[in-house]
Amino acid sequence: xxxxxxxxxxxxxxxxxxxxxxxxxxxxxxxxxxxxxxxxxxxxxxxxxxxxxxxxxxxxxxxxxxxxxxxxxxxxxxxxxxxxxxxxxxxxxxxxxxxxxxxxxxxxxxxxxxxxxxxxxxxxxxxxxxxxxxxxxxxxxxxxxxxxxxxxxxxxxxxxxxxxxxxxxxxxxxxxxxxxxxxxxxxxxxxxxxxxxxxxxxxxxxxxxxxxxxxxxxxxxxxxxxxxxxxxxxxxxxxxxxxxxxxxxxxxxxxxxxxxxxxxxxxxxxxxxxxxxxxxxxxxxxxxxxxxxxxxxxxxxxxxxxxxxxxxx
Numbered sequence: 001x002x003x004x005x006x007x008x009x010x011x012x013x014x015x016x017x018x019x020x021x022x023x024x025x026x027x028x029x030x031x032x033x034x035x036x037x038x039x040x041x042x043x044x045x046x047x048x049x050x051x052x053x054x055x056x057x058x059x060x061x062x063x064x065x066x067x068x069x070x071x072x073x074x075x076x077x078x079x080x081x082x083x084x085x086x087x088x089x090x091x092x093x094x095x096x097x098x099x100x101x102x103x104x105x106x107x108x109x110x111x112x113x114x115x116x117x118x119x120x121x122x123x124x125x126x127x128x129x130x131x132x133x134x135x136x137x138x139x140x141x142x143x144x145x146x147x148x149x150x151x152x153x154x155x156x157x158x159x160x161x162x163x164x165x166x167x168x169x170x171x172x173x174x175x176x177x178x179x180x181x182x183x184x185x186x187x188x189x190x191x192x193x194x195x196x197x198x199x200x201x202x203x204x205x206x207x208x209x210x211x212x213x214x215x216x217x218x219x220x221x222x223x224x225x226x227x228x229x230x231x232x233x234x235x236x237x238x239x240x241x242x243x244x245x246x247x248x249x250x251x252x253x254x255x256x257x258x259x260x261x262x263x264x265x266x267x268x269x270x271x272x273x274x275x276x277x278x279x280x281x282x283x284x285x286x287x288x289x290x291x292x293x294x295x296x297x298x299x300x301x302x303x304x305x306x307x308x309x310x311x312x313x
Contacts, residue, residue, distance in 0.1 A: 004036040004048035008096050011089045019044055020056070020232065026087055029076060032057075032102045034227075038253060038286065040260055045275040047283050049253070051302060053100035055290040056230045058305050060102065062298045063229045067195050071188045074104040074215065074225040079307045099307065107215030107225055110177050113157040113165050114185050116193035119208040120147050121235060121248070123167070124155065135167035144245045146208075152193055154186045157211075184222055185214055196229045203296045205251065206242055208235035231293050251293035255285035 007017075012024040012031070019039045024031040034056040036048035057078060064073045077083060080098035084091045117124050117134070124134050125145045132138060135155045143149075156173040157165040174182040189212050200207040211233050213226040227233050231252035241249055259282045263269040269276050291302050298305065 004050040005053060005096060005100065006035060006037055006048040008033050008035060008093075010093055010097060012087075020053070026103075028106075030104050030106055031083070031087075031090075031097070032104055032226075033097050034100045034102075038256065040253060040257055040275070041271045043271070043273045043275040045256070045278055047278040049256075049283055049286045049290070051287055052290050054302055055294045056227055056232055057100050057102055058302070058307075059230050059294050059297065060227045062305075063196065064224075066199065067192055067224075067228070070191045070195060072221060072223045073228070074107055074217070074223045076103040076105060078102050081307075104225070105217055105223070107217050107223055109213060109215040109225060110181065110185065111159055112168075112173055112176060112185070113159055114189040114212045114214065115155040115157055115167075115209065116152050116189050116212075117155050117209040118149055118152040118193065118197060119206070119235075120145065120149060121208050124209070127167070136169045146242070146244045146246060146248050148244070152190060152197075154189055156186075181222070188212075188214065188222070188224065192224065192228065196234075200229075200236065200297060201239065203299075204239045205293075205296060206237040206239050206248075208237055208248070208250075210234035231290055236293055236297075251289060251296070253286050253289070255282055255289060 008022045010024050012026055015023045015025045015030065020034055020037050022033045022035060024033065034053035036050055036052045038045050038049045038052060061075060061078045064075045078101065080094060083101065083103050084094060090097065120128055120143050127134055128139055128143060132141065134153055154170065155167060156170060157167050159165055170182065170186065177185065192212060193207070193210055196210060197207045210229055212224055212228060214222055215225045217223055236251040237248040238251070256278065259278065260269065263276055264271055294302055
């Protein structure tokens with residue numbers, strides 16, 4: 001396995017360090033570095049997952065290129081040559097950030113997560129099973145777990161610095177960001193989801209749900225930002241194994257979650273920090289699961305992905 005990057009220290013001001021990304025202020029732009037840190041149950045685990053950061057960055061770049069006709073995005077480039085040429089101070093640390101970094105426009109993010117659900121799963125299923133609603137909005141009666149929603153449902157959430165995001169109604173979102181912006185974000189989110197759903201279907205993958213973030217650039221234009229349509233921000237299911245009425249296998253950190261659920265069941269972990277150490281076989285299986293999703297969707301093995309093709313428009 002390739003060595004993993006759990007943390008970075010680059011010669012620019014660190015703007016923030018999230019569960020996965022280290023974001024650096026380059027002055028006229030930002031560098032978003034996707035590390036190999038992995039979290040589950042809102043706990044960052046001790047062992048990073050090799051190549052996970054590459055998958056998140058390069059898959060986002062692939063999607064940005066294929067959705068820019070729908071919604072502008074913040075990506076400038078993922079090409080290390082271009083990044084190092086523009087910011088020579090980064091050249092000595094290239095091995096740390098190359099292939100896992102996006103050079104992006106500065107934006108002012110909206111304080112909401114824009115979730116689109118095409119299937120009833122996860123927290124949506126729990127709420128529906130209890131009350132017949134999603135984020136307080138009624139859904140049709142008689143749905144089963146993992147049932148398809150047509151049309152897809154827009155389900156916004158407030159961002160949480162720690163812990164879980166909180167689902168809110170669209171009316172509450174309008175209060176938070178304003179009526180005009182809320183309508184635009186909903187429209188953009190559904191358009192992005194439908195494009196992602198259709199392209200994923202061509203690869204034999206169901207895009208069950210996903211979340212987007214948006215921001216305004218210096219000119220006031222709304223752009224989709226952060227990551228898009230990755231295994232961390234989306235639920236990808238193998239279409240040939242789909243069966244409504246139960247939970248579905250997924251192309252993400254399922255091997256890791258399965259292991260942690262076993263520990264919790266056996267009373268060896270309470271799903272609170274600190275997280276337990278991960279066996280090497282769980283780390284490797286999780287890495288391979290991310291890389292498999294990347295290959296299926298893009299048609300490229302991770303090492304063969306062309307880096308010099310994605311630019312913001």
